[in-house]
Amino acid sequence: MPRPGARLRLVDVAERAGVSLATASRALAGREGVSEEVADRVRQVSRELGYVANPYARTLAGGASSTVGLIVHQIDDPYFSEIASGVIEVAAEEGLLVQIAHSGRDPENELRQLRHLIAQQVGIILIAGSGYDDQRVEGEARSELAAFQRAGGRVAVIGRHALGVDAVVPDNEAGGRAIGAHLLGLGHRRIAVAAGTPGLTTVADRLAGVAAALSGHGLSLDGLPVVHSDFTRDGGRVAAERILHHHPDSTAIIALNDAMAIGVLSILRARGIPVPERMSVVGFDDVSVAADLAPSLTTVRLPMPEMGRMALTLALKPRSTRPRRRPTGHTLVVRDSTGPAPAR
Amino acid sequence: MPRPGARLRLVDVAERAGVSLATASRALAGREGVSEEVADRVRQVSRELGYVANPYARTLAGGASSTVGLIVHQIDDPYFSEIASGVIEVAAEEGLLVQIAHSGRDPENELRQLRHLIAQQVGIILIAGSGYDDQRVEGEARSELAAFQRAGGRVAVIGRHALGVDAVVPDNEAGGRAIGAHLLGLGHRRIAVAAGTPGLTTVADRLAGVAAALSGHGLSLDGLPVVHSDFTRDGGRVAAERILHHHPDSTAIIALNDAMAIGVLSILRARGIPVPERMSVVGFDDVSVAADLAPSLTTVRLPMPEMGRMALTLALKPRSTRPRRRPTGHTLVVRDSTGPAPAR
């Protein structure tokens, strides 16, 4: 009989159902070796009593851990919080819990967080955010993840693809191309790029797309200002100031993510430079506030919540032999921050 | 000796240090009954080997669970993601893990998430977001939390104060007063309020502050339009449209949070109504993008990350007998979205 004031245990359910502990466990886990009749009875009793398994005991005993570890650069960056939102949604449906860890955009720290999550025995690991150029760190992360998978862990990454695991990746290059084409189509030729943290693969990919679009028009990135700072609003401000100072005749600024674009816009406003009349601005990601900026931001939409959902869904499905890759759609969303290049 | 390819266990550390399992446990937990010398040796070995305790085993054995459950309305709302960011920061310092659950602004669901977290044996529960007027739900949540605390759980809430537990609360009423005073000082008299979800205590408190400020000038909220929708950008849009339709002569709109203010601004922009020349707009919270909107938003700053940090710190400290309450500062940040009331 359930002890008063105590947590409901599996034995309590088993007793009520008139079966042994082992049978009850099997029945609730859906494992075979239990007759349909008995299994139904156990499930019924469990539901009636409102039984919830103790995840600690379950995991300790060797069952799969039901918690998902999600590593993001920084949760208060909308790009990541929107991804997290999708992950949490699926997790709630599946009865999983989501643990969030910050990597703070630092490869070393990301590795540390990863190891910590593994040590903490999470069952599924999701890593969101760009990969790094740093081969050593990526290599260590890769082997750490491989070991984790060998031990039965599930892994998926979001927005990167260099770790030898299942990945949900936007086509950053195609997005970059779309932006380049859009601006070129509007007559822009003196285009500057506010690029994010150097060393991030995302930066390289998006940049490559822009370069590809330019080369179609006989232009090259080499001749254009590409200012690296980092993927934040302040980074955007820094980049914008440098661009305005060294290349005041630019007619368009491509920010490699929306956070930077917001920073760029704020500098332009402060300087009284009208957007898009004198300067066009493009972002990347389409975080939800992008549509509500003034001027509203032209950007490449990535379905962040959907990416989060896909990643967890992917990780949940039995692993195939080779890493799977799920591309995500992307759409150039043209809003008010871009317009025809001003006449000379 | 550590088995190859296996997780490092406490016994491994104990053996290497030449002590028993019990002593090793005590040493690492900082419990007494171990000589300084032995304790140092154990800690030393533990560090060398890179030992991380298995949290499942630890919790199962009766130790305090090292995971923090954080319930937010919606993680992709900047207000909450900024709070979460603060919580995660402290958690990382303390070696705790943070589990995030969505309540989706629904009292019933919040209760469900709460129960789930408790069933999942988290050690600390943090609930962020407004309380609800619904007495039944609040009562159930309160008794659930009380039971959780009796069982040794730690609890703190952020931005609400009706659950009989430690709370980190902004002075919403004073914030409302500051807004009211600011607008009145600018000469506004026909002020409309875009209020959030009815039934949230936050809405009532902020509204009360505004009312208090008005009454000092012989005005009353009764005579003014207060439009309820919900605490989102879309909610702000709906409210703004209704205000413009029914009270086109308003000269200022108070949005009870920044998300709504962003929605309000987007409608005003779409209608070509200049801010602040024809209409002033105020928000509440000062989410980080507020400063970068155009026009930049006048709002009441709440230190969200700090609130998250305080809440976890509070929960971590030994409980006092009575619920503690930590007020958070708030500052009226005057930016470009408010200006003198237009002449009649």
Place this chain on the structure above:
DNA sequence: ATAGAGTACGAAAGCGCTTTCGTAAGCGCT
């Protein structure tokens, strides 16, 4: 020297579950 108190440590129980192993019952076959 000896009793009593205190200190430092080890042995072992137990947290709630999963899983392995053992066994009884039921089946078809010779």
Place this chain on the structure above:
DNA sequence: AGCGCTTACGAAAGCGCTTTCGTACTCTAT
């Protein structure tokens, strides 16, 4: 009737830790 095989279940081990209890040892007071 006797054999092996399968199926449905229970007993018990064990996951890695914390904590209780017991014991050897040291110290102080008589």
